[in-house]
Amino acid sequence: MARVNIDFPGQALFNCSLAVRVTDINYGQHLAHDKLISMLHEARAQFFLNFELQESNVEGLGIILSDLAISYQAESFYPDTLQIEMTLADPSRCGCDMLYRITKNNGEIVVATAKTGLVFFDYKIKKVASMPTSFKRLLALRTTNLSNN
Numbered sequence: 001m002a003r004v005n006i007d008f009p010g011q012a013l014f015n016c017s018l019a020v021r022v023t024d025i026n027y028g029q030h031l032a033h034d035k036l037i038s039m040l041h042e043a044r045a046q047f048f049l050n051f052e053l054q055e056s057n058v059e060g061l062g063i064i065l066s067d068l069a070i071s072y073q074a075e076s077f078y079p080d081t082l083q084i085e086m087t088l089a090d091p092s093r094c095g096c097d098m099l100y101r102i103t104k105n106n107g108e109i110v111v112a113t114a115k116t117g118l119v120f121f122d123y124k125i126k127k128v129a130s131m132p133t134s135f136k137r138l139l140a141l142r143t144t145n146l147s148n149n
Contacts, residue, residue, distance in 0.1 A: 004071045006113040008101040012085035013142055014047045020080045031076040031111075037068070040100055040114055043084040047098075051138060058120065059132035066095070066117035073110045080104045082111060088142050094128045095119035096139060 018039050026032035048055050056062045076082060085101040100114040122129040 004069050006069060006071050006099065006115050008085065008099050008113050009087065009089060010142075011087070012101070013087045013138065014050050015083060015085040016043050016046045018042060018082050018084060020076055020078050020082060022078045025078050029077070031080075033070075036070065036076075036102070036112065036114075039082065039084065039102075040116065043086060043100065044098060044116070047086050051134075053134065058135055060122070061120045061129050061132055062123050063095075063118045064121045066119045068114070068116050070112055070114040072112045074104075074112075076102075076104055076111045083107055088139050091131070091136075091139050093130055095131060 020031055020035075024031055024035035024039075026035075045055060048058075081104065083103045083106075085103070087099050088096050089099055090097045095118045098116045098118055100112075100116075102111045102114065103109060104111055120129045120131050120135070121127070
């Protein structure tokens with residue numbers, strides 16, 4: 001079986017910490033898959049807020065997720081604190097990929113890497129839309145960070 005490989009390039013644009021709650025644990029006594037997806041959603045919402053944006057309103061446009069991939073490297077347990085680093089990659093006219101690196105123990109152990117495809121969407125007319133200028137600036141920040149490494 002071929003494994004999904006997600007490379008997290010360079011420096012993060014944003015990072016946050018989220019605690020693994022007892023309600024996030026599954027029958028295997030580790031972090032449940034669906035709960036990690038919810039944590040990625042929370043981290044993404046914090047990413048947008050950090051840059052004074054909203055997932056539902058970036059210059060009048062919202063986002064939709066076109067895909068999701070997760071590659072697990074280690075288990076996580078209650079009460080771990082996870083650090084979620086995030087960056088952007090592979091821009092297109094209408095969106096880009098958001099990449100996540102999830103670690104524990106102060107970054108010593110990679111729990112997972114993940115990717116979501118973000119597509120800008122005009123909910124009023126129900127059509128895909130071009131990436132807003134304010135979001136293009138975030139991609140430019142990432143390019144600047146990579147060239148400084």
